[in-house]
Amino acid sequence: MERDPAIAAIVMEALRQSCEVFYLTDADGAILYVNPAFERLTGYSGGEVLGKTARVLKSGSHSPEFYREMWATIKAGRIWRGRLVNRRKDGTVYVDEQRICPIKDETGAVRYFFSIRHDITREMQLEDQLNQSQKMESLGLLAGQISHDFNNLLTIIIGSMDLVSEELPPGGVGAKLASEILRSSRESANLIKQLMVFARRQESRPVEIPLNEPLKELKVLLDSLLGHNVSVAYSLAEDISKTRIEPEQFKQAVMNLATNARDAMNGNGAIMIRTFEAGPEGLPAGVPPGRYCAFELSDTGPGIPPEILPRIFEPFFTTKPKGKGTGLGLSSVYGIVSQNGGRVIAANRDGGGAVFTILFPAITRA
């Protein structure tokens, strides 16, 4: 049936109208056919690439062995599936999940290669987001369980140690040890408190306010916290909707983000704080549609290495040298924002520097 010319014409029209990228080469890789989606994706018109090899798309991201293995596979008549980093006509690179199917003639000899691009970016993004939130949930469960158990223990110790000390002969070894136990326990209790924030086990008393209010209250404290060599610029949307948050927790989150930015800039640079309303269009992937009150803190530091982005909110995940910071600052931000019904997203600005965006659902005026 597939040799029915009427059907063939419809199928060819289907490939022409398809949003999926198809192209056909001969056994040497010379391009015989590309569909319009190929032209849109790569920026090359059919006329520009016909007769040339698909090497025009090479980005230089793969080793010669990578291509050798690919050619060996398809020349042997087997399908090649893989991820190719290619380059558009304008120089930008993109990722291709690709299938290359060898097309054989009646004798079994490979005569053509048919390339199908699978644009699975969206599926992968959704899957990654799902996995990401499941990971944070698992970490929250672990942190919550441990902090609960140890909070109980430390409450007993800290609560009893004073009484125990009273009965100890002053100046003895026992008194010394008891005070050392108390000191260490208080230190650990501090750690536990931060873990409980991440695990959303703290109490929260949300009120309806615009984000600007706690930010204005924070201004003086933030300036003194950051030192003379870090400037803070504000751009607050005056007409921003109210949102339902616990202001003290939000301030804590902002301070943690600001401290993190200062450390990333080695104490030297500028921080920009912005509030605005966002949505229902143009929201980051995975955020449910709706209106949001947005807080944004960006810095002039080196930005966040892309491989670190998926882990940046994990407790104890830190790129700082040992002894510098607990690695709980950003995980506390995550916990606070989640507990207040919001989302926090870490990214890099186009011009360099990191940008953290927090979205809280806006209370829309009746």
Next chain:
Amino acid sequence: MERDPAIAAIVMEALRQSCEVFYLTDADGAILYVNPAFERLTGYSGGEVLGKTARVLKSGSHSPEFYREMWATIKAGRIWRGRLVNRRKDGTVYVDEQRICPIKDETGAVRYFFSIRHDITREMQLEDQLNQSQKMESLGLLAGQISHDFNNLLTIIIGSMDLVSEELPPGGVGAKLASEILRSSRESANLIKQLMVFARRQESRPVEIPLNEPLKELKVLLDSLLGHNVSVAYSLAEDISKTRIEPEQFKQAVMNLATNARDAMNGNGAIMIRTFEAGPEGLPAGVPPGRYCAFELSDTGPGIPPEILPRIFEPFFTTKPKGKGTGLGLSSVYGIVSQNGGRVIAANRDGGGAVFTILFPAITRA
């Protein structure tokens, strides 16, 4: 160019030889063309489905609203992308990541629908595995950091409390509190020890032995641990290669798995323990090629709900009622196996019941 009949013939041949599923319907959904990959996937030959609608593939897994929304999208000339659960001719179901592209005529009216199946099972599996192992790594980091900190604290407390107690007047409040602190701290130290196993922070002294050896040593202990109503059958491959493990840790892992199986069966049923060699072919997805010594423990319980499988090795993740078990048994298994260079996989047997497989690299005889 795409109207060149020679090119069209090659493209049609490419679709015919493609491993990807393509089919074409008219505007009412009547099938006009299917490629051989469609026939292989669905079990229907072209002759059986031509002229029928794609409804023959309906599995009953989706609501009428789901299909209404799909039809509304493509009838309006927009591409539909989504996951369809379909049914083969033999009744088995499969998942289709599908694109349905509406094909318009010169007037812009939708005349045909071109369906492209994206088989992304493999990509998703790889992505999930990567995410899975990253999640476990993150959990390990958190558990490791906490258990390290608290191990130090508890070591101080437990080590000092005896000395402190000696200086306390006997029978007083202080002595009572001190002994309570000691008791609670020892309990927590136990928890910390298990977390350290998960976080692979325990010491390990591996030796080269066949898996059967520690299993034989464990036999009596296991029988008494499991009680009279749980039988254990052994099938140990006598000629199995040696592997490099710490035998006491491996025994602990086996005991944890056996206890877990007993609890899943409510103390009534049978456990099968098997050793065999596996690989280089037929290994579970994601396991690097090679020869492995395999240990398998299966039970006659209800099996593991599929939605729980991805989380089963997480610390504190438990489906047992509160107070029953710490939720650290399987996470200890994970830690022990990982520390000894192995892999543990949880699954369900075809006939019901859970099966845990542990793979350690085999030491191949010179």
